[in-house]
Amino acid sequence: MDAVGKDDGGGASGDDPTRVLAWEDRWRAVPARRRALVLDVVAVLLWGGVTLVGESGAALWWSVAAGALLALRRPAPTLVLLAVATIHVLTEPNVFPALGCAAYTVGVRARLGPSLLTLGVAAVAFAVAPWPEATPMGRLLDLAFMVVLPLLVGLYLRRTRQLLVAYRDRAEALSCQEQLATERAVLRERHRIAQEMHDSLGHKLSLIVLHAGALELGGKQGAQAELLRRTGQEAMRELRKVIGVLRDTDAGDRPLDHADQRAWVELVESSRRAGVPVVESVDQAVWRLDPVLRRTAHRVVREALTNVHKHAGVVPTRLFLRVVGEELRIVVRNAAPETPPASTAAGARSGLAMLAKRVALLGGTLEHGRLERGDYVVVVRIPVGEVSASS
Numbered sequence: 200m201d202a203v204g205k206d207d208g209g210g211a212s213g214d215d216p217t218r219v220l221a222w223e224d225r226w227r228a229v230p231a232r233r234r235a236l237v238l239d240v241v242a243v244l245l246w247g248g249v250t251l252v253g254e255s256g257a258a259l260w261w262s263v264a265a266g267a268l269l270a271l272r273r274p275a276p277t278l279v280l281l282a283v284a285t286i287h288v289l290t291e292p293n294v295f296p297a298l299g300c301a302a303y304t305v306g307v308r309a310r311l312g313p314s315l316l317t318l319g320v321a322a323v324a325f326a327v328a329p330w331p332e333a334t335p336m337g338r339l340l341d342l343a344f345m346v347v348l349p350l351l352v353g354l355y356l357r358r359t360r361q362l363l364v365a366y367r368d369r370a371e372a373l374s375c376q377e378q379l380a381t382e383r384a385v386l387r388e389r390h391r392i393a394q395e396m397h398d399s400l401g402h403k404l405s406l407i408v409l410h411a412g413a414l415e416l417g418g419k420q421g422a423q424a425e426l427l428r429r430t431g432q433e434a435m436r437e438l439r440k441v442i443g444v445l446r447d448t449d450a451g452d453r454p455l456d457h458a459d460q461r462a463w464v465e466l467v468e469s470s471r472r473a474g475v476p477v478v479e480s481v482d483q484a485v486w487r488l489d490p491v492l493r494r495t496a497h498r499v500v501r502e503a504l505t506n507v508h509k510h511a512g513v514v515p516t517r518l519f520l521r522v523v524g525e526e527l528r529i530v531v532r533n534a535a536p537e538t539p540p541a542s543t544a545a546g547a548r549s550g551l552a553m554l555a556k557r558v559a560l561l562g563g564t565l566e567h568g569r570l571e572r573g574d575y576v577v578v579v580r581i582p583v584g585e586v587s588a589s590s
Contacts, residue, residue, distance in 0.1 A: 261286050265294040272304040277317045280305050284321045288328040299349040306353020314350065321346050364473045368508045372550060375502065379553045460486060463497065470504050479518040488527065492581060495557060496520060496529055502550045503531035503577045511536045527581045535573030
């Protein structure tokens, strides 16, 4: 038995894929700014350090400058590429690694238009560079291997990442739509049961009123009182039975994973990891609302962010959740994309239409549309008092 246990432990430590996943989870748990700082330091030390090999004099200092510029490659990728390319063209030091790193960053982070413009400027610079011994073919090969190839690799990885995010968002949207369809069916069934309750209990309650009137007129008050009591008890038993069916017995036992603050943070951070700059403003009073309201707010924001990913892409987005008086107000606003999608998929924003019906059941309203500046906004208003009282 001991030998088996040791073999299992040794095998797990050798090629266990969970270790790779655990390492990736720990890396993603680090805040985005710290991850960016670590990667920038590695880029400067690695690619910038390689440029210093074999350099001396003025060329050494130009190589140091090219390596130091890599620290700014995230906020200004195109400017860093142009600056490093200028150093390479005018001074001709060994800045090939730094130039390739800058070109790769342009492909990953810059938009397509600025990327192509920067590539064109770099091509002109390589063509007119004062290199007496360089042949046209040599200039073309330098441009291809030092600028074009790293930039294309960056564009390919960026496109792959966007496709993965789009597939994940589509799967989440389909799951949300299926869940909403199920909830709508449950709500329809509950409405039907409530109507039956109204019809069945209405008759017995009307009998109670008639019996009470008979008591007022006098006569056989003892028999009428007993009949009144039995009829009332029968009505109450039916009422408890129907309400027991209508009550969501799983709601109290099921943890509200999607309504607590940690799930909210994960919802926003997942969009930020996808590249969407999300700015949030959440009133702390929201967390003290009824679970039904918190659950609805979470689903509204999730659907709105999903639409941002699908229809706008990487654009600035603002979230606003406030309890204003007796009203919960939710606003999700995203900037207009620079290049609008060529076509809109069938059923686009249908999730918002289903959420509007859910919000209407709570006595609220959901409005969405495009503003004059091109921004898209989703506004939800739900009365707080009515939901809390009904709950």
